[in-house]
Amino acid sequence: MACRMSELVLDCRDPEALARFWCEVLGYVVLGREGDGSVEIGPQEGFGGLQPTLVLSPSDEPxxxxxxxxxxxxxxxxxxxxxxxxxxxxxxxxxxxxxxxxxxxxxxxxxxxxxxxxxxxxxx
Structure with missing residues (x-):
């Protein structure tokens, strides 16, 4: 049995702005937001499909x-x-x-x- 990539996590300064950019690039939609400011985007069918989701996680580190x-x-x-x-x-x-x-x-x-x-x- 093997693993399958389900999501990628990218640290960023502005998760909302980066979510808009990557939604435009990939044709993704916002799937959810977390209390820490993270935004998860992915295909319309959501998490667990053939395409991984992208989690944009807030970070102050440059x-x-x-x-x-x-x-x-x-x-x-x-x-x-x-x-x-x-x-x-x-x-x-x-x-x-x-x-x-x-x-x-x-x-x-x-x-x-x-x-x-x-x-x-x-x-x-």
Whole structure:
């Protein structure tokens, strides 16, 4: 028997703002809020489905350096260039983590500077 990833937890300064950003990026909805200020977002069907939820947990600690773990996303209904424009319009910024410029993916950052990659392959 194996484990399955059910949720990712990301420490952040402003869980509500980051929840809005990632809901826009992933097509997620807010699933719940905790008394400590945490916000859980995920697919419409909620926790336990095929896609993990994302818990945005408040933290006063600043982000330092490149994340050791990052999220990769793929477009589902458009090509990579069109999705890149959508993500930039949603508030993503381009990020330089030492890439050569020859990669097939784009390195971006969310509104708090957390890196993520937009991959080339379109998923159904």
């Amino acid at each position: 982000k330092t350096g490149k994340l050791r773990l990052h999220i990769d996303v793929n477009a589902t209904d458009r090509d990579q260039d069109a999705e890149l424009q959508r993500l930039l319009a949603a508030g993503a910024t381009t990020a330089d983590v030492g890439q050569s410029g020859m990669e097939s993916w784009h390195v971006l950052a969310d509104s708090e500077g957390n890196e993520f990659c937009l991959l080339r392959t379109r998923l159904d």
